[in-house]
Structure formats: structure tokens, C-alpha cells
Amino acid sequence: AIADDEKGHELDLFCVPRHYENDLDKVIIPHGLIMDRTERLARDIIQDMGGHHIVALCVLKGGYKFFADLLDYIKALNQNSDKSVPLTVDFIRVKSYCNDKSTNNVKVIGGDELSNLAGKDIVETGRTMQTLLSLLNECNPKMVKVASLLVKRTPRSSGYRPDYIGFEVPDAFLVGYALDYNEYFRDLSVSYTNIKINMHLNKNIYLY
Ligand code: IMP
Ligand code: MG
Numbered sequence: 001a002i003a004d005d006e007k008g009h010e011l012d013l014f015c016v017p018r019h020y021e022n023d024l025d026k027v028i029i030p031h032g033l034i035m036d037r038t039e040r041l042a043r044d045i046i047q048d049m050g051g052h053h054i055v056a057l058c059v060l061k062g063g064y065k066f067f068a069d070l071l072d073y074i075k076a077l078n079q080n081s082d083k084s085v086p087l088t089v090d091f092i093r094v095k096s097y098c099n100d101k102s103t104n105n106v107k108v109i110g111g112d113e114l115s116n117l118a119g120k121d122i123v124e125t126g127r128t129m130q131t132l133l134s135l136l137n138e139c140n141p142k143m144v145k146v147a148s149l150l151v152k153r154t155p156r157s158s159g160y161r162p163d164y165i166g167f168e169v170p171d172a173f174l175v176g177y178a179l180d181y182n183e184y185f186r187d188l189s190v191s192y193t194n195i196k197i198n199m200h201l202n203k204n205i206y207l208y
Helices: 031-049 064-080 127-137
Strands: 054-060 087-098 101-109 117-123 145-152 164-169
Touching (some): 031 145, 054 064, 064 117, 087 127, 117 127
Parallel strands (some): 054 087, 054 117, 117 145, 145 164
Antiparallel strands (some): 087 101
């Protein structure tokens, strides 16, 4: 859990792309920490799955970095331990966000197989994931598990909790590591957190 008063890290300790320099405030979760935590989630997932085949379903776009890194760790475990889990992948795209607000309107595009595991970027109200889960459940999968890198502590939460959570984060807007603000900031490959952007709004948005 990242505390509400977490100070994060100063930007000039890291290599921030020039084009975002003035838009960001702080790094809240350094890239290495994301990777180390993801490695542990991979181990927990493999342990819980037993020998079940996993259809790993990536929830695009924001989930793509987490998904790719999580699967790399799962593959490494498959290669280096006695127990291994067969894995196939699929991709789905959901959109619920407008500017910096979660909306009631959740759109789902793509995906031709059902998942035993969904990989997602961030859960705020939980609405996107709940909508997706009810769609998946219509096809009666044997099991559905959700892994989300981030869960936001917010009064707007529906109470929904994913099965695997990387970090619980303050109620702020985060970008980087594939998370966007209106498609900007996905190209922050290093994980910037708690970054203040002023963009077109009169308020600060926090990124990671
Ligand atoms: P929910 O449906 O309210 O849980 O919203 C989840 C979706 O909103 C995520 O998949 C993101 O696309 C987006 N989102 C929520 N919070 C943030 C954030 O802090 N940064 C970037 N995107 C966010
Ligand atoms: Mg988005």
C-alpha cells in the first residue's frame, strides 16, 4: 500500500523525457519496484493455478506493460521449475475513461477466447472490471482471476477487489508504464508516479 502522504521521488533523479518534463510532479513507484512486485505476483499466480491451462487476457491499452512483464515472469517460472502451466494469450480493449474521469459507459472491443486470468492496469471505481467480468461469465469459464497492477483507494470505489493486486495507490491520477491521460504519457516506459500535470485542467494530476 502506497500511503496517501507518500512523497515519491524527485523527477530530476530519473531520466524524464523532455516532452513531459513540465507536466509531471514526481515518481511514485519506480520501475524496479513494479518489476519486483510483478515477479512475486507471477509466483503467486503459478502456485494458485495448479496445472490448469491459463488463457491470459490482456486488457488494453493501459494493461499492456503489466501484462507483458507479468507473462515474462510466468514464462521464466515455467522454464525454471518442476511445475509449469500451459499458457495462451488474448487481447481485449476496454474504454471507460474520458479525460480524468471514470464514466458509466464501458466499451469492450475484441477478444476471441475466454480468460482464466485477466491482466489489467488499474482499478478505480471497479466498474470497468465488473462489466468485463459479467461479460466473461456469460461464457461459463472454469475460473476467472483478475490481476491488476494498481488499485486506487477512493470513495468512488464500488468495493470490487481484484484477485491479485500489485499496489494500492492514493486517490490521484497516475500515468506512465502504459497508463495514459487522453493517450498521453503511455510512452513513459520508466514508471513515473505521482507526477503533477497541469495540461488543460486547473488541477494537478498525479502520474507514476
Ligand atoms: P474504473 O472502471 O473506475 O475502475 O476505472 C478503471 C479504468 O480507468 C482503468 O482501466 C484506466 O483506463 C482508467 N483509470 C483510472 N484511474 C486512472 C489513473 O490514475 N490513470 C490512468 N488511467 C486511469
Ligand atoms: Mg486510459
